[in-house]
Amino acid sequence: MRTIKRDQAAFAQLYDRYSSLIYTTVVRMVKSTEEAEDLLQEIFMQIWNKASLFSESKGSVYTWIVTIARRKAIDRLRSKEHAYKGASLDEGSSLAVPDPAFMANPLQATISAEYESLMKNAFALLAQDQRTVLELGYYEGYTHVQIAERLKLPLGTVKTRMRQGLIKLRDYLKAGLREERG
């Protein structure tokens, strides 16, 4: 990643490649285009400032950037008490930059038409209850406890639906990739 060398041209290319995906994600999470624009700048400033901590040999650029974006958005949501009262920031999930060692990418996740198509299809194939839990948890930043309260479900049920939904998605993706790549 040339951004490591504080290359502004490389950084501009990185922005062009990822800004739309990140903006889409944070708009969905914070539900405000104005706030999402502000967050987008914060996220890319962090990428610029922390680029030297990233090593491609240890993880995926895609996963690293998406994880930074989600954590920033969750921090922003949790700093607002109105919708997330009771939720607390945790050492492992918020301000820290994600550990690239955990960003290994066995599915070779990246931004491509192939992956976008597979993900849209796979997500549509999930059961509605699994999709709802994943949307609330991943796209909107709710904790499992908050999801359980919101859906009036036992916490264990929420966790199970989340786990099952994610495993199904993975299996769809692996099968789809195998099929498309012959």
Next chain:
Amino acid sequence: MDREEFQQLSAEYASGSLEGDDLRRLREYLQTATGEELNEFLELVSTASLLPLALERKTPPARVKEELMKKIQLSALAQESVERRISEVPKLPSPRRTWLWYGVGAVVVVMIIGVSILVNNLMGTIEQQNVQLVELKDELTRKEELLKVLASRQIEVTVMNGLQPNPVGYGKIIWDPEKRTAILQVSNLPAVPSNKDYQLWVIKGKQPISAGVFAVSDTAPNFFKIENLAVTDPKEIAAFAITLEPKGGAASPTGEMYMAGSPKL
């Protein structure tokens, strides 16, 4: 931790909702996880990270990029400035060399002090020698003047004797009437107090006329040159006299007379 629990915690981690003790447990478990478990964990994290691709894309306004790039440029300039300043800071010597420099510094300081003392002593000596040189030059000048007076075609000599309160004193006046210059030589006169001077008088008839003031610091022979002697005709001079007067002299004698003598006619 069984497989279901491991999958559960991995899924929660992947969705970003794992916190507290469960997060710590998973991290600890991953330290000793099998290759298969680790791969499953990473697959779930990778799958969750792809969830944004399932959303309908939105494009941020172009101004967001413009503002961001301005911030990046400013950040880069600030970083360059800091790095330049850091590079301009002179490097400190290593700790081992610091002691060496302290030693060298101490030797230099001692040498500077030694040289300063030596220079100071030399300067004192030179100053003292300069004073002696000036005194010798003055002495030489006086003797040259004496020789000039003695070399004159016509000279007059008047011997002066000591009076009470200093009868051991004596002196001479050697003068050249033509050039109106004279040499006064005195011996055994006591040193004058700081607020006093000796004053030489030429007595014309009964009127004393000042011929100048002088001071002596010891009883050794002292020579003084007198110019523009007011009276030059020996027949008009009744006597020469020396009195002790206030500093700078007086218009007429006020103090005790230490020495006196009359020209031999």
